[in-house]
Amino acid sequence: MSGRTLYDKLFDSHVVRTEDDGSSLLYIDRHLVHEVTSPQAFEGLKLAGRQPWRRQSMVAMPDHNTPTTSGFLNAAMIADPVSRTQVETLDANAREHALTYFRIGDMRRGIVHVVGPEQGATLPGMTVVCGDSHTSTHGAFAALAFGIGTSEVEHVMATQCLPQKKSKSMLVRCDGRLPSGVTAKDLVLAIIGKIGTAGGTGYAIEFGGEAVRSLSMEGRMTICNMAIEAGARAGMIAYDEITEAYVKGRAFAPKAEQWDAAIKYWRTLKSEDNATFDHTVVINANELIPYVTWGTSPEMVLPVDGRVPDPDREKDSTKREGISRALQYMGLTPNTLLAEIKIDKVFIGSCTNSRIEDLRAAANVVRGRRRAENVKLAMVVPGSGLVKEQAEREGLDKIFLAAGFEWREPGCSMCLAMNDDRLEPGERCASTSNRNFEGRQGAGGRTHLVSPAMAAAAGIAGHFVDVRKLA
Amino acid sequence: MDKFVVLTGLVAPLDRANVDTDAIIPKQFLKSIKRSGYGPNCFDEWRYLDVGQPGMDNSRRPLNTQFVLNESRYQGATILLARQNFGCGSSREHAPWALLQNGFRAIIAPSFGDIFYSNSLNNGLVVIRLDESKMDRLFADCAAFPGFQLTIDLEAQQVRAPDGSYAFAFEIAAGRRERIMNGWDDISLTLKHSDQIRAFEQRHFAAQPWLAN
Numbered sequence: 218m219s220g221r222t223l224y225d226k227l228f229d230s231h232v233v234r235t236e237d238d239g240s241s242l243l244y245i246d247r248h249l250v251h252e253v254t255s256p257q258a259f260e261g262l263k264l265a266g267r268q269p270w271r272r273q274s275m276v277a278m279p280d281h282n283t284p285t286t287s288g289f290l291n292a293a294m295i296a297d298p299v300s301r302t303q304v305e306t307l308d309a310n311a312r313e314h315a316l317t318y319f320r321i322g323d324m325r326r327g328i329v330h331v332v333g334p335e336q337g338a339t340l341p342g343m344t345v346v347c348g349d350s351h352t353s354t355h356g357a358f359a360a361l362a363f364g365i366g367t368s369e370v371e372h373v374m375a376t377q378c379l380p381q382k383k384s385k386s387m388l389v390r391c392d393g394r395l396p397s398g399v400t401a402k403d404l405v406l407a408i409i410g411k412i413g414t415a416g417g418t419g420y421a422i423e424f425g426g427e428a429v430r431s432l433s434m435e436g437r438m439t440i441c442n443m444a445i446e447a448g449a450r451a452g453m454i455a456y457d458e459i460t461e462a463y464v465k466g467r468a469f470a471p472k473a474e475q476w477d478a479a480i481k482y483w484r485t486l487k488s489e490d491n492a493t494f495d496h497t498v499v500i501n502a503n504e505l506i507p508y509v510t511w512g513t514s515p516e517m518v519l520p521v522d523g524r525v526p527d528p529d530r531e532k533d534s535t536k537r538e539g540i541s542r543a544l545q546y547m548g549l550t551p552n553t554l555l556a557e558i559k560i561d562k563v564f565i566g567s568c569t570n571s572r573i574e575d576l577r578a579a580a581n582v583v584r585g586r587r588r589a590e591n592v593k594l595a596m597v598v599p600g601s602g603l604v605k606e607q608a609e610r611e612g613l614d615k616i617f618l619a620a621g622f623e624w625r626e627p628g629c630s631m632c633l634a635m636n637d638d639r640l641e642p643g644e645r646c647a648s649t650s651n652r653n654f655e656g657r658q659g660a661g662g663r664t665h666l667v668s669p670a671m672a673a674a675a676g677i678a679g680h681f682v683d684v685r686k687l688a
Numbered sequence: 689m690d691k692f693v694v695l696t697g698l699v700a701p702l703d704r705a706n707v708d709t710d711a712i713i714p715k716q717f718l719k720s721i722k723r724s725g726y727g728p729n730c731f732d733e734w735r736y737l738d739v740g741q742p743g744m745d746n747s748r749r750p751l752n753t754q755f756v757l758n759e760s761r762y763q764g765a766t767i768l769l770a771r772q773n774f775g776c777g778s779s780r781e782h783a784p785w786a787l788l789q790n791g792f793r794a795i796i797a798p799s800f801g802d803i804f805y806s807n808s809l810n811n812g813l814v815v816i817r818l819d820e821s822k823m824d825r826l827f828a829d830c831a832a833f834p835g836f837q838l839t840i841d842l843e844a845q846q847v848r849a850p851d852g853s854y855a856f857a858f859e860i861a862a863g864r865r866e867r868i869m870n871g872w873d874d875i876s877l878t879l880k881h882s883d884q885i886r887a888f889e890q891r892h893f894a895a896q897p898w899l900a901n
Contacts, residue, residue, distance in 0.1 A: 233888040234881060238862035242881060244888055246899055254780065256721035265875070270885075273901075282719065299719040299742050306721050342896065350779040350803055366781035366807035368874070376878040378885055382861060384802075414706055415773040418799055448776065450802040471898035479898050514706045535705050535771060542704070633778075635715050642739075652777060654710045660739040 220489025222386050223455055224421045227361035227486070231344050233378055243381045245373050246343040249329045250277035250316070252307040253635070254348030258371035259310040269314055270377040276338045277311050278319040279304045280328045281635045285598050285625035290322045300636065327601025327627040330354040330568035334438065335601055337467025341456050341483040346373055351568045351651065353444040356453035357437035358460055359486035361421075363450040384450065385495040387420040388488075391428035393503035398685040400578065401436030402570060402649065402668035404428060404500070405443040406508040410518040412498055417449030420496065423488060424454050428502035434463040435574035442569045443651055446515040455487035509555050509681050510653045510666040512543035517653070519555060521671070521683045527551035546655055547663050548643065556681050558665070559591055562646040563622070563676035564658070565669050566598030567632035570649035573607050575669040579649075580613040582673035582684060588621035589679030595622040596638065598630040622676065634659045647675035689812040691871035695793055696839040696850065697766030700757055701830045707770060708777035709804060713786040717742055726782055727789030731757060761834050769826050770797035775804025775815075784808040794840050796847060798823055809864050810874065814842060816858045825854070842869055 221229075233242040255277070262269070269275065279292070282300040292308055295301040304321065311318035317338075319326035325336065330351050333339040345355040345362035348370040355362035369379055389408055395401075408424075409416075422444050429440065437454050444452025454460075461480060464470050471479045510518040511525050517540075519526075528540040528551065544551065549558070565571070565579050576599060588595050597617050599605035605627055608614060614624045631638040632650035640646055640662025649672050650657075653664040667675065674684040717729045719742060728746035733739075735758060737750040751758050757765075768787070774797040775783060784807050787795070794814040808815045818826070829849070830836045839848040842865060848855040860868075867874060878885075893900040 231892075234884050236863050240861060240863055242878065242885075244885070244892060253718050257723045257781075260721070260723075267875070271889075297719075303719050303721055340898070343899070348779060348781075350777065352779075364779040364803050366779055366784075366803060366810065368781060368807065368810040372875055372878065375875045376882075376885065377889070378878055378881075380863065380874070380878065414776055415799055418773065418802055445777075445803075448773065448801070469901070471901070475898045475901075479896070482896065514708075535703075539705055633710075633715050635718065652708075652710070654708045654777060656714055656733045657710050660714070660733055 219493040220491040222488040222492045240382045247345040249347035252279040261371045283628040324602040331600030337470035354442040356441040359456035384421040387496045388494040391426035400668040401439040414516045417447040421451040422449040435572040525553045559680045561644040563595035564631045564648040567650035569651045571600030579669040579673035580616045583620035595676040598625045647672040700762035700765035705771040709783040712783040726786035730786040730790035776801035779803045
């Protein structure tokens with residue numbers, strides 16, 4: 218008999234009951250809440266006369282709509298009335314249900330997928346949900362974490378459970394070591410380039426292999442964050458001593474005897490040696506170089522030494538039209554060297570790449586250098602108030618400011634441009650975020666996804682460049 | 689949620705892969721705290737020539753006549769044909785809300801984003817997976833015959849041509865299908881198992897007491 222996967226262990230340990238059609242009712246340990254996908258759920262709860270099943274499971278904060286310029290002490294100061302109403306609605310719902318809440322002005326506030334782990338609200342072995350597709354991030358802690366819609370947000374609030382069908386399992390095994398200057402972001406972009414944006418649809422992905430095990434928790438979160446960009450609702454990584462060192466001492470983490478009991482259990486959170494997966498993909502990390510997306514889907518990605526694809530060389534008609542449409546939207550000519558593409562803006566931030574390690578990597582590149590003339594704006598948006606504080610203690614803010622980069626307040630910012638941070642039509646951005654969809658960073662905006670070091674390098678050179686060769 | 693058992697309706701084609709939820713409903717419309725009002729902004733960036741903002745009078749905005757769903761022959765369509773990975777990306781339930789409020793009751797595609805798939809069924813938007821060869825047939829018929837209709841029979845799990853010339857089988861999990869056909873409230877169904885949930889919770893917290901903090 219084959220052994221159990223990490224996914225089997227996490228799923229099976231949360232099954233409340235199994236239905237005739239094979240689906241299960243799954244218990245949810247942690248529910249993270251933000252302002253965009255929750256108001257209709259709170260309203261639904263109220264209309265049905267229901268109360269949250271376990272309000273202690275919820276941790277809430279506004280992040281999508283929040284301004285990143287300084288001086289905002291509360292929601293009432295947001296100028297856009299529609300954004301303001303949405304944040305004030307979360308303020309009111311959090312107050313009414315006495316939720317753990319990090320409001321605007323609280324140092325602990327930030328992007329929900331940065332703050333959850335930072336506070337220890339995300340723990341190994343948990344089921345974690347949030348009305349946000351990038352909830353897969355939390356799988357880096359050997360947790361089963363996935364994004365849900367607003368009806369499901371209400372369902373979890375009311376019942377602490379979700380009807381779920383078990384996914385198929387996929388192992389993405391990353392052998393070898395990432396070369397110096399090549400990061401977790403490059404690795405996950407390479408994975409998406411290999412399996413495609415629908416490659417993980419219907420699967421829960423476990424990322425393993427030496428290259429993943431040698432990553433920090435920040436790097437692991439970057440990988441799991443983008444599992445959804447490969448189509449997989451959940452991504453996860455086995456527990457080890459790196460996980461343990463990160464979790465220890467966090468505000469919500471267990472203490473004293475509970476800690477001892479917890480780590481004893483957590484150390485079992487890995488796939489057994491003889492576990493079998495429905496599908497296995499192998500990546501050789503030794504061979505990777507930095508990656509840049511060229512199109513309007515994360516799978517449209519190439520190593521930085523590559524050229525923009527030529528649709529005439531694609532045989533499949535749907536793909537050919539997809540490439541042509543993407544090149545037209547992106548304003549790119551086939552066969553152009555990626556390193557010759559000039560940019561207008563730089564965005565360093567998002568739930569993919571706004572943690573301290575990301576900011577350090579970017580700061581190392583810009584230290585003593587200066588933003589290129591043609592780059593109108595380069596902004597750095599830390600993932601949380603605590604990341605910002607840490608970065609300032611290390612003097613990173615000064616490095617960025619001296620290089621002509623802006624240093625902002627935490628939030629989702631220009632990853633999806635729900636606040637004032639956005640691209641104007643036709644503007645081209647080197648972005649550390651997760652989606653290069655049409656209009657994602659602003660209507661008509663053109664997004665190229667890269668690592669923090671690569672975004673910083675593009676900001677200095679004015680065009681894409683292999684950060685390892687930056688003069 | 690409206691019940692759905694059998695639907696015969698006009699079909700519209702959206703022949704591109706990887707249509708993401710940002711395209712279905714752009715982020716500026718997600719600032720609303722309501723469940724309604726998203727229909728006119730469905731596919732906003734493709735549908736109009738200007739940049740849409742919340743609160744605009746959409747009836748006065750310039751339409752993009754190149755966008756297929758703006759063609760007069762597809763007005764009033766209730767069934768949408770799509771390609772691989774429809775609804776990928778963000779978890780926003782505003783995407784199925786916008787599609788439903790724009791008049792669509794069913795989407796047929798080779799594959800869907802996982803979260804979009806759940807969100808759609810949770811709102812009674814019937815999402816049907818058919819393989820590429822069958823999709824090619826439907827796209828071809830839709831282009832060839834103005835006023836092309838299909839019948840979707842959720843009970844029999846079939847997509848049928850109106851003249852009976854073909855019937856394609858599809859599958860939706862029994863529990864989900866039953867809920868949509870009856871218009872049941874999912875939360876009430878789960879709450880019927882409250883005792884089991886409480887019993888699970890006790891065992892779970894006894895084994896992992898730190899979760900109860």
